[in-house]
Amino acid sequence: MIGVFKKEDKLGKKALTIEGVHLTKGENDILRDINLELDRGDFLGIIGPNGGGKTTLLKIILGLLEPDKGKVRVFGKRPSSFRGKVSYVPQHTDFDAEFPINVWNVVLMGRIGRLGLKPFYSREDKRKAKKALKKVEMHRFKDRQFSSLSGGEQQRVLMARALVCEPEILLLDEPTASVDEKIKTSTYELLKELNEKRNKTIILVSHDVGFLSSYVEKVACLNQDLIYHGSGELTHEMIEESYGCEMDVIAHTHENMKMEES
Amino acid sequence: MSILPVSSIYLIIDLISGFFELLEYTFYRRAMITGFLASIVFGIVGTYVVIKRIVFISDGIAHASFGGIGLAFFLSHYLVFSFDPLAGAAVFALISAVGIGLMSKKKVQREDTAIGIIWVLGMALGALFFTLTPGYQTSMENVLFGNIYMISDVDIYLLSILVVFVLVAVFLFYHELQAVSFDEEFAEVAGVKTTFFYLFLLVIVALSIVFLLRFVGIILVIALFTMPASIASGLSHDIKKIMLYSWILSLIFVMGGLFLSYVFDFPSGPTITLFGGIIFIAYTLARWVRV
Structure with missing residues (x-):
């Protein structure tokens, strides 16, 4: 146990800090003034419409893309100089x-x-x-x-x-996009175990709003802007705000959430 | 002699024995040794060219090196020093390899556009220098299409060094090169210096092109980097086996091509390329029909 605590001391409590990250492509904003702080052992779900910048944000956290403005720190270091401690699951x-x-x-x-x-x-x-x-x-x-x-x-x-x-931090880009319900459940159970028993920090991008709200501690919505209230509560207003006019997704989401509640 | 099957067999035996008698000529022996060494390079480096999908980049590097060859001839003609055309080719090939590699990494230009432009700039420079240098027309054809008569002992030594270098590099960095070819982003995140290994791969391609210049020439060289590895990649899903099959196929293409060029008195570079091309097309059609 002592060893574990020593390691924690060395890495610190703050797993991820994103301050004022901004990225544009041509005349379009991909990401606008993103701010996010995660402690070690946090489990964050990110939802949002396609083209909302989810994958881009993951790549910035991984240090694969440099933002135009703002800074990203992983355990206090730049992602590109902190290799091997952050891993990710790309889309297949x-x-x-x-x-x-x-x-x-x-x-x-x-x-x-x-x-x-x-x-x-x-x-x-x-x-x-x-x-x-x-x-x-x-x-x-x-x-x-x-x-x-x-x-x-x-x-x-x-x-x-x-x-x-x-890894200390695991990023996943829609890991359950093309799997059936059974695998979906076992995937989420596996992540829950990593998070709770091994204290790993996890960021998960997904469309499965239903699953997210039952497994994840914190949810953020990303649609160029990151809307993050810090709590696990995923409100209908948040979803509407981030998905904007994608009514289909919202309707679908509502159904899922009701199912989770019942 | 009547046209009977038996006599045609005699004819073939005659041709083959004639071919082996030819080995007593130094240049043909050199061509065979070069062909053997070249097939190793084609097999191994070609596998990466095919699976990493850098065929166009590699061809761009090959053509860009023409500028360096032209410059070497030009300088040798007008200055007191003599420049080896291979040195000129090496300088241009390496600069274009690193240039294209960095440009595609940093995304300053569309990659295929950048390759296309570097390709023709190299060719244009080469053409200009050759025109400005009188009496080198034959040399120009030699570097474009290869000429086994031009292969010297020094070329064979250089090629041997390249073969050893490629074998050692692939032995040491097999997993890194596999990771960079399969999933560059994950490799980077896991701690592999992906830019270094990508450029390293392009540099190996560039050096291979330069050292095989006299054998098949810069226009034809890409055929042997792609055809054997492409067929081999349909025969196995294991990179090591693809390299092995690709080497064997390269050896068949090269030796078969050299033999045919002797029989019909054709230039060796085009003959090797066309011989390989016929097998490649037959293989592709056979696959097509089966699917």
């Missing part, structure tokens, strides 16, 4: 459908930051990759070609890859 649609790689090698990639100059993965790396694959129930697919899997299966493999990184 981002991949080259013909790339020759099997599931096992995709998951091992999560350990690449620890590889250094060694040409081979260690036994520990392989043990952890195996464990992560079992955790997402994809171990029997380990020799399959990654691109031959269904969207939901790919999503779970990408989840295992992020887990073997053993």
